[in-house]
Amino acid sequence: MADTAVQPFVFLPLGGCGEIGMNLNLYGYGPEENRKWVIVDLGVTFGDASTPGIDIIMPDAGFIEERADDLLGIVLTHAHEDHMGAVARLWPRLRCPIYATPFTAWLVRDRLQEFGLLNEVQVIEIGLDHRFELGPFDLQLITLTHSIPEPNGLAIRTPAGMVLHTGDWKIDPDPLIGESTDVEALNALGEEGVLALVCDSTNVFVEGHTGSEGEVREELIRVVGEQKGKVAIASFASNVARMETAMVAAEENGRRVCLVGRSMHRMSAAAKSVGLLNQFKPFVDENEAGFFPNDKILFLCTGSQGERRAALSRIASGDHRNVSLGEGDTVIFSSRVIPGNEKDIIELKNKFVERGVELITDRDGEIHVSGHPARDELRQMYQWARPKLAIPVHGERRHLVEHAKLARDVQVGQAIAPHNGDLILLGPGKPGVIDEVPAGRLYVDGDVIVDAEAPSLKDRRKMSFVGHVTVAVSIDARGRILEGPACLTRGIPDAPDFSLDAFEEEMEDVAHETLSRAKRVDAETAETLVMRAVRRRAQDIWGKRPLVDVIVLDENA
Structure with a gap:
């Protein structure tokens, strides 16, 4: 790595802070106007009842997408979906090399082939314990143990200092597959001087060790x-x-x-x-x-x-x-x-x-152990690495805050519990949050990627609670009804004390009365008047205000 004047070294999480999963970490080095970046992990999380129709959720990589010319690569710590599951879907927006060990690289290629991208993407297979350079970054894989083959921590060296990014890990003296934790390498990093430890927080509330x-x-x-x-x-x-x-x-x-x-x-x-x-x-x-x-x-x-x-x-x-x-x-x-x-x-x-x-189940015997470090294992990692700064990641807000407290308890000088979007200066000088950038979520809706605030998703959530009413009517140039109104509903109850047929007839009557009272209205005005009237009447007789669409056919349109 060429000698240069020391420039700002920054860390920016865009996913994985305030949540377990959907990890996306950025490391940048250089002045703001010419900063070079690497991504460490690019994962997903999964939808639930609050995201109807959405199975996969990804971090919004818009910040680095705008700086893709300065993105040197994506480095994957291991092959779990919450660390590499978004690569194939977001790579077309980033278009940079991907670095991974053989097991992880096989799965990345398999997913890229599924998306028809295998021949476009440069997947660079790196060995365990490999050390390589990307622009101003000197990167070294550190063998750890986890619940998947080839899990790695990542030592990231720059002229401003060195960070140890753990990825997911635990201490397992008998992992069965793969090597045990490379204690010698971790101690060597501690001797060299670790500026910051960016560390898994999943099991910070679990006392002791996670088991083998x-x-x-x-x-x-x-x-x-x-x-x-x-x-x-x-x-x-x-x-x-x-x-x-x-x-x-x-x-x-x-x-x-x-x-x-x-x-x-x-x-x-x-x-x-x-x-x-x-x-x-x-x-x-x-x-x-x-x-x-x-x-x-x-x-x-x-x-x-x-x-x-x-x-x-x-x-x-x-x-x-x-x-x-x-x-x-x-x-x-x-x-x-x-x-x-x-x-x-x-x-x-x-x-x-x-x-x-x-x-x-695991309540009946020792048939499962976690892949993440409990409190004693976290304490041991801090003893090996001896960082000046602790940055907990991979956890809900309560995990990050508790992890920061634990780091201070083991005599780490400073701890920052970040939010997604916090731009953290690691060095030179005093570390701290220096800026906030946009950080959000992208939803995979069928084969389409949409923003979490997309109107379609807001409508879908609302429909799941309050149903949908469609009213269709034909009017002439003076706003007089030629045909209809006709009502079609979805998600409205039909019960002994609430007749769906009667409800639909009532909505048709309300639409008819509204248009009959109006004089010389155009189609757009008619749609607005009927929509408001139907929603109010639905609230009166049902207790909910459904989504309402009004289709007005104007004979002169």
Whole structure:
């Protein structure tokens, strides 16, 4: 890296602060008018009941999109969707190289191929512990442990100082897949001098340690061995160590493994591409699983969070074309409940119970451990890195504030709990928030990317609560009714004490009366008058004000 006068070194989170997921981190170096940037991670989060019709939500990358000429690359710490799931959809707006280790690179290429971009994008595969330069940035991968292969921290060096960006991590002495945490490298960074530690906050309220994948393996082998019927294990597809554990538990108990769900097949293919999972018997195809005795098959399924279109939900509903579970069978939830998914998971479990399926969860044994650091692990990371500044990320507001407090308790000189859009000066000089830039969300609506404040989404939310009324009428040049009004409704109740037919007739009468009182109105004025009158009358007789569209056909138009 060429010697230059020390320039401002900044950090800008556009996603992942104030929320768990949807990570997008920017690091910039240089004067504002000529600043060079790198992106660290570009992920998604998922829709819920408050976003009807929206499954995928992405950070708004508009700030860096406007500066794409100065964007040197996207560096991915690991392959979880909340860290790399937005790459394929947002790359056409950024058009820069992507840097990733082999497992992550395989999944990135797979997603790019899905979007028809594989031949356009430069995906640069880098090795674990690799060190490379991008413009003014000297970047070094640091091996950590997490619930997916090849998780990395990232040391980012500039003339203004060095930052350690952890990505997702935990301390696991027996991770089963991959190397354990590179303590030597972390201590070396601490000796060199860490300007700031930008660190995962997910489990900051959890005391102690999160536990080891090795302990989960022992417990799952035992639990699977106790079951007599068919067994299904629900787990996060990206947890390849857990996938391997399920395969070990199956083979040690005389069972074969059948993968159920597209994500399971995708992750197993990525794992095999880097030499993992190849020592086991081939997976049983779904079409053949039914020919195995009940005590000789184990299904490894997606859908542990109750996702309605995932394999496990379809099995619970009896809608899966190849897999069925019932009396005497068992579902093992080797996963945690992600906040916000409680209702869907309870509904899923109730459907299985109705079918006579036994359920085993992490409350019944050590069949799941988190991939994120608890408080003792966070304290250990601060002892290794010894940063001057702590910047908690990857957490809700309460996580970030608590993490900042913990950092101060372990004698870190300064801690900043950022919001998305906070531009933080790391050096030279005193660190702090120096500006605020726009930060928002983009919704994937079918095949279209829209802003979170798009009128279509506001209307959809409103329709989900108050329904919709359409009134159509034809008028002449003097505003007199030629035909109609006719009313069509959606989402309006029809009950013994509330007749939908009577409601629609009332709306037609209101529209007729409104236009009859008006004199010589044009189509636009007629639409406004009828819309207001219908909404008021609906409020009077129903108690809600629906969305109302009025279609006026003017014979002279």
